Amino acid sequence: xxxxxxxxxxxxxxxxxxxxxxxxxxxxxxxxxxxxxxxxxxxxxxxxxxxxxxxxxxxxxxxxxxxxxxxxxxxxxxxxxxxxxxxxxxxxxxxxxxxxxxxxxxxxxxxxxxxxxxxxxxxxxxxxxxxxxxxxxxxxxxxxxxxxxxxxxxxxxxxxxxxxxxxxxxxxxxxxxxxxxxxxxxxxxxxxxxxxxxxxxxxxxxxxxxxxxxxxxxxxxxxxxxxxxxxxxxxxxxxxxxxxxxxxxxxxxxxxxxxxxxxxxxxxxxxxxxxxxxxxxxxxxxxxxxxxxxxxxxxxxxxxxxxxxxxxxxxxxxxxxxxxxxxxxxxxxxxxxxxxxxxxxxxxxxxxxxxxxxxxxxxxxxxxxxxxxxxxxxxxxxxxxxxxxxxxxxxxxxxxxxxxxxxxxxxxxxxxxxxxxxxxxxxxxxxxxxxxxxxxxxxxxxxxxxxxxxxxxxxxxxxxxxxxxxxxxxxxxxxxxxxxxxxxxxxxxxxxxxxxxxxxxxxxxxxxxxxxxxxxxxxxxxxxxxxxxxxxxxxxxxxxxxxxxxxxxxxxxxxxxxxxxxxxxxxxxxxxxxxxxxxxxxxxxxxxxxxxxxxxxxxxxxxxxxxxxxxxxxxxxxxxxxxxxxxxxxxxxxxxxxxxxxxxxxxxxxxxxxxxxxxxxxxxxxxxxxxxxxxxxxxxxxxxxxxxxxxxxxxxxxxxxxxxxxxxxxxxx
Numbered sequence: 203x204x205x206x207x208x209x210x211x212x213x214x215x216x217x218x219x220x221x222x223x224x225x226x227x228x229x230x231x232x233x234x235x236x237x238x239x240x241x242x243x244x245x246x247x248x249x250x251x252x253x254x255x256x257x258x259x260x261x262x263x264x265x266x267x268x269x270x271x272x273x274x275x276x277x278x279x280x281x282x283x284x285x286x287x288x289x290x291x292x293x294x295x296x297x298x299x300x301x302x303x304x305x306x307x308x309x310x311x312x313x314x315x316x317x318x319x320x321x322x323x324x325x326x327x328x329x330x331x332x333x334x335x336x337x338x339x340x341x342x343x344x345x346x347x348x349x350x351x352x353x354x355x356x357x358x359x360x361x362x363x364x365x366x367x368x369x370x371x372x373x374x375x376x377x378x379x380x381x382x383x384x385x386x387x388x389x390x391x392x393x394x395x396x397x398x399x400x401x402x403x404x405x406x407x408x409x410x411x412x413x414x415x416x417x418x419x420x421x422x423x424x425x426x427x428x429x430x431x432x433x434x435x436x437x438x439x440x441x442x443x444x445x446x447x448x449x450x451x452x453x454x455x456x457x458x459x460x461x462x463x464x465x466x467x468x469x470x471x472x473x474x475x476x477x478x479x480x481x482x483x484x485x486x487x488x489x490x491x492x493x494x495x496x497x498x499x500x501x502x503x504x505x506x507x508x509x510x511x512x513x514x515x516x517x518x519x520x521x522x523x524x525x526x527x528x529x530x531x532x533x534x535x536x537x538x539x540x541x542x543x544x545x546x547x548x549x550x551x552x553x554x555x556x557x558x559x560x561x562x563x564x565x566x567x568x569x570x571x572x573x574x575x576x577x578x579x580x581x582x583x584x585x586x587x588x589x590x591x592x593x594x595x596x597x598x599x600x601x602x603x604x605x606x607x608x609x610x611x612x613x614x615x616x617x618x619x620x621x622x623x624x625x626x627x628x629x630x631x632x633x634x635x636x637x638x639x640x641x642x643x644x645x646x647x648x649x650x651x652x653x654x655x656x657x658x659x660x661x662x663x664x665x666x667x668x669x670x671x672x673x674x675x676x677x678x679x680x681x682x683x684x685x686x687x688x689x690x691x692x693x694x695x696x697x698x699x700x701x702x703x704x705x706x707x708x709x710x711x712x713x714x715x716x717x718x719x720x721x722x723x724x725x726x727x728x729x730x731x732x733x734x735x736x737x738x739x740x741x742x743x744x745x746x747x748x749x750x751x752x753x754x755x756x757x758x759x760x761x762x763x764x765x766x767x768x769x770x771x772x773x774x775x776x777x778x779x780x781x782x783x784x785x786x787x788x789x790x791x792x793x794x795x796x797x798x799x800x801x802x803x804x805x806x807x808x809x810x811x812x813x814x815x816x817x818x819x820x821x822x823x824x825x826x827x828x829x830x831x832x833x834x835x836x837x838x839x840x841x842x843x844x845x846x847x848x849x850x851x852x853x854x855x856x857x858x859x860x861x862x863x864x865x866x867x868x869x870x871x872x873x874x875x876x877x878x879x880x881x882x883x884x885x886x887x888x889x890x891x892x893x894x895x896x897x898x899x900x901x902x903x904x905x906x907x908x909x910x911x912x913x914x915x916x917x918x919x
Contacts, residue, residue: 597617
């Protein structure tokens, strides 16, 4: 299905589509749930409905729990067949399964694939016209559907939840369930209100599915949905065919390093992830000199994105250079390499992206490039997107019990418009402000501060965890699996990552330790001979007093000792001033304790990234690099702008106000004032033009592009 469906381990014959259910007899009680049927032989149903000969690991247990009517929390990685875990139980239980999904494209893709198999499927979202949505409701009430897909926003439409309750679904599936949790990497406030509508749909079991949820997020999903004792399935995170390498490389070096890595045909097809649209274009341009490569990002219009994606899936492109906009719902089994040219914002996002490699089970590689510069980049965006508690607090203090116009409030505070918008949004999300559709602001609950502070700290912690992962001295796959709470998958090292098998690395090289490095290792062995676990910071201060500049080299020696199996490195933490302080500890392994102190251990030290590959050319010392400013890319020319039209901007604001009222959200949740001003100035003529405007994303284009073009056309006529 959209992300691997229920593909079994054997070849699949042509499926035999089951017949759509017959409408219920008119005499059936309106409030009665569809009776739960005795479970058929599941493998027979799997074969007959989907054409698969066998279940994938863990799928059958999940299906049986849902068929029995139990609520289910399912956390399994992309490509492991999560979709089948609600689709098969839905067929076994009869009636109509309600599927809540946050992405229109993903919803349409899954619905189309189910329809190809002969199932009766409909979907209701803002991308469909009213007549189609109305007919879908009629078909749902008359029992003609087996699956109904809806966007979460539909639940806020007056009367819609009550319509669903007239003929209760047999099962409720919530896809991308991590969006419910404010601790998740893709939190969406619209998703958080799903739980309040579920009692109307009971006794249907709830199946919450996600590919990325650490234990904290898992608990919050259950709490927000009100499912108290779900059957939990946290499985399948271990991928023994993906060799992970983490390489320290300066940002300027990374595009060329990516090109060198992909020289061998055995490393293609590949995805290269970049942090920005501009970098996606520039890296794609570099790679296009050697490979069939193209860029994919949110700034491209929908037809271009679709064309590029289809070329990649069909084998017409060797390399897709993409921002994180690419990948949702992609099921290309033979991707051999995934390269990140910058540090992702969270371990969850990183795992999801490398999970697109090697879905055919064959050896694949994931290379993550990073340096200290990535921390500065993340810090910049963090401070921009999550204003300080003090700044948000000053906004809260200015609010009154009575409504105040947003613009009046901003003028009172004399705050930068962009900073003000970010702060107001966060205050609204955390309950400190109430905002109606016309953006009149009223003081909310004083408890917002603790909620926002915890949220901000968690976001900061996600970045810190990713940075620590990049510098960790342990098996890469094991660390990822442990992060998601998959205890079974974390038992043993993977044997193929840069920690477990440094000699097999492709993105970096290792050398034998120098005499000084071997001597440092012997001092570490002697200091840890007592068996206790020690802080590596204190260990360095004790063994090398007054040599602060040697800390990086010392950490490399510790890493080499860990790779050799002599040392166990582990993170520990303590709380101070409401903050979690994380530090690294070291302890000798049994092999390290048995080592003869006089014998230098055969350590392999990681070389600098600039020496990683044979083809790397370094600048001659007599040719100094030009100043940083001179090397920076010239800024792109400003888009041509029409004279600002107050009438056009007011027309856009009137449309936004009506849309906000219809959706029951503050107007800035539709589009910000800054985005509207830019639309009025630039008068975009295509989706690409619209996406180029800051603050306008793919979802906004999908929802509102036609309405915006109509307003622009009317203004120009």
